[in-house]
Amino acid sequence: MPRKRVAFQKADGNDRSFTIASLEFCLSQLRKADPNLVKKAIASGDGLTESKDDVSTRLSEAHRYAVQQCLDNSESLAQLHHQLVLCDNVFERLQATLYSFQDSLGSIGQDMKNLQLQSHHIHQELENRQKVRVELSQFVDDIAVSQKMMKAINDTDANDRGFLEALHELHHKITLIVQRGNGDAVAINDTMPILEGLKLKAIIKVREWLLQKMFQFRKPLSNYQVFQNQLLKCHFFYEFLLHHDLISAKEIQDEYIDTVSKMFFTYFKAYAARLFKLSMKDVATKDDTLGNIESAKPAGLGSLFSSKQHVVRNKATVFSIGQRHTVLSDEFFGALIVPHAATQNHISYQFESLFRSLQLAFVDxxxxxxxxxxxxxxxxxxxxxELHNKAIARAMSVVLKSCEEQIALSFDAISLHLCICLCDKFVNVLAEREVPEATEYWNTVASFLWTRLNFVMAQHYDSVKAVDVKKLMHSGSLDTRPHYIVRRYAELTSAHLTIAHTSGKEIGDKMEAVLESSEDSIEQLLTRMSAMQQTQKNKHVFLINNFDLILSTIDDEESKNSKIYAIVHELEQKSIDDFVEEVLDPHVGYLIKFVNECESLQAQGHTQLLVRYNDKIGTVIANFNAKWKPAVDSINSECIQLFTNFSLGANILQTIFSKLVQYMNRLTKLLAHDVFAKNPVCAQMVNVHQVMLEIKRCKPAY
Known part of the structure; x- marks a missing residue:
């Protein structure tokens, strides 16, 4: 546009202010102007005619200028048109070429799709043929019967490894053919008769071999576990029968159960009979009770001609446990007792050891x-x-019967308690081995043992209750030393507590009841025996010595937590307290009486009544000052001789002196009361520290 404007100015040579550009500018400003103002200007009509004429003139001139420019440049425009036509032709040919390429590319893509589809079809056909080939090859292998397999089934011994391998192969072929079904394969119809014939032959050989092995179980002195191991190595024989001949498999199973049942019955019947013959001769009898009074041996000519033999028996194992509790710990899994070896070596055993060996053999x-x-x-x-119960039921019954018979003959409470704990341990062993726990069997055995234990223990404390105390006296008196009946009780109670601790379980309610009944009978006996003492002091000494014997016998960390220990300890403390008062009474009884009466009145607030005791204070203090030192010496020498346990005697002596000092302190506190404070006699009371120094001098050096 600037070029046209310049050219126009040169052609016209006139310096007018209006140009085409200015006209365009005006029109643009006119479009931006307010329509109302434009309308108003047009309506007024001022200068529009002149402007119109001027515009027309200018447009004519511009047209003429444009035409002239076209004429001047006509040759250039013709050349440009020719060039444009050539370009259009080139582009047309290029477009035709590109369309040709596009058509060619479209046909190539389609060819590639066709090739891809053909390749997929070929691959699928190959896979199908390979699958068919594998299946067909496997099918041929499954139905084909090799000469090697036929020879192994027909001619090879059942003990040979080749027969077992051929049996596996035969089972595999028959199973696969049955699973697939006969279908339309003609080859199967040709193969099945051969396989059936081989199967019948294999069934006959396997059945005969299994029966032969089971018949070997019946041979005397044979180790059946060796034959069982042989059966386990060829357990596929039974599995083959189970799949192909249920009747023969059931026959083998029934034959085995019947054979093993008879074998176990015979074994345990003979083993129990021989085992219990090894029982110790020196065992507890019905006469070995807690309350049995030991009589002196007969003397003189009468004993020479007496037909009754007096056998000296060792009763140490009747009431004391010794090392018998190791049957629950170290010896629990020990070797089984071999009867003929023990007989040759002249070895005998306690009942619990025989019971352990029998039950351990049964459990194994x-x-x-x-x-x-x-x-x-x-x-x-x-x-x-169910199968296991059938195999073991007869053996279980014979073991139960043997145990019941032997338990019914036992009078050994320690042995019975040990056997009860053994039953609990065997139940745990079966649980650890993840086999049926035979709860009914163990409950039955435990019931036999508990019934017998209750009976034996009842005999013990009944014998204690039936003791004639007069027969225990010698020369019309009964000494204050621990009695042998109490020692028996202490040892037996300690044995039961030791057994419970070794078994790893707390004492149950049943055993607690048994022990409490025994303690009650002993307590009653001690009460009756103490009543036969000549003095009240000896009565307390007798009780203390016997209670101390019981506590010292069962003195261990576990037993101290038992109920029996607490009961006996409480009884001993009560007897000690009574003894202390009894010892102090002859020496300072007047002081004790004075202190008790005055404290009672003081506690009740009877001050006026306390005044009356002012006259007695002088006598009490004078007597104590004169007698306290001889009293200490007398108490010291007396206590040393009264108690069999030196340590116990020393403790009781210190308790007596402590009690004496307590009474002195109480008297001193009373003398400080307002009623007695002005009495000049109170100052004459001996100093408590002086008494304590004298007491320390008498302290025994045990």
């Missing part, structure tokens, strides 16, 4: 048999338990 066979049945006969849960 019981556990082993359950594991064998589950592994060999391929059963579990309820079916396994």
């Amino acid at each position: 066979h019981y556990s082993h048999e359950f594991l064998f049945i589950t592994d060999f006969f391929l059963v579990n849960n309820k079916e396994a338990v």
Whole structure:
């Protein structure tokens, strides 16, 4: 536009202010102007005619100028048109070429899609053929019967490894053919008769082999576990029968259960009979009770001609436990007792050792048999338990019967308690081995033991209650030393507590009741025996010595927590308190009486009545000042001789002196009361520290 404006100015040569550019500028400003103002200007009509004429003139001139410019540049425009036509032709040919390329590319893409589809079809056909080939090859292998397998089934011994491998192969072929079904394969119809014939041959050989092994169980002195191991190595024989001949499999199972049941019955019947013959001869009898009074041996000519033999028996194991509790710990899993070896070596055993050996043998066979049945006969849960019960039931009954007979003859409470704890441990062993716990069996055995233990312990404390105290007296009196009946009780109670501790369980309610009944009978006996003492002091000394014997016998950390220990300890403390008062009474009884009466009146607030005791104070203080030192010496020498346990005597002596000092302190506190404070006699009371120094001098050096 500037070029046109310049050219226009040169052609016209006139310096007018209006140009085309200015006209365009005016029009643009006119579009931006307010329409109302434009309308108003047009309506007024001022100068529009002149402007119109001027614009027309200018437009004419511009048209002429444009035409002239076109004429001047006509050749250039013709060349430009020719060039444009050439370019259009080039572009048209290029477009045709590109369209050709596009058509070619479209056909190539389609060809590639076709090739891809063909490749996929070919790949799928290859996979299908390979699958068919594998399946067909496997099918041919499954139905093909090799000469090697036929020879192994027909000719090879069942003990040979090759027969077992051929049996696996035969089972595999028959199973696969049955699972697939016959279908339309003609080859199966040709193969199945051969496989059936081989199967019948294998069933016959396997059945005969299994029966032969089971018949070997019946041989005397044979180790059946060796044959069981052989059966387990060839457990596939039974599995083959289970899949292909249920009748033969059931026959084998029934034969095995019947054979093992008879074998266990015979074994445990013979073992129990031989085992219990090893029982010690020197065992507790019905006469070995707590209350049995030991009589002196007969003397003189009468004993020479007496037909009754007086056998000196060792009763140490009747009431004391010794090392018998190790049967629950170190010896629990010890070797079984071999009867013929023990007989040759002249060895005898306590009942609990025989009981442990019998029950351990039963538990081992019981556990082993359950594991064998589950592994060999391929059963579990309820079916396994039923088979196991059938195999072991007769042996269990004979063991129960033997135990019941022997338990009924036992009078050994320690042995019975040990056997009860053994039953609990065997139950835990079966639980750890994850086999049926035979709860009914152990409950029955425990019931036999508890019934007998209650009976034996009842005999013990009944014998104690029936003791004639007069027969225990010698020369018309009974000494204050611990009695042998109490010693028996202490040892027996200690044995029961030791057994409970060794077993790893707390004492149950049943055992607590048994021990409390025994303690009650002993307490009653001690009361009756103490009543036969000549003095009240000797009565207390007798009780203290016997209670101390009981506590010292069962004195261990575990037993101190028992109820029996607490009961006896309380009884001993009561007797000691009574003895202390009894010892002090002859020496300072007047002081004790004075102190007790005055404290009672003081506590009740009877001050006027306390005044009356002013006259007695002088006598009390004078007597005490004169007698306290001889009293200390007398008490010291007396206590040393009264008690069999020096340590106990020393403790009681210190208790007596402590009690004496307490009474002195109480008297001193009374003398400080307002009623007695002005009495000049109170100052004459001996100093308590002087008494304590004298007491320390008398302290025994045990």
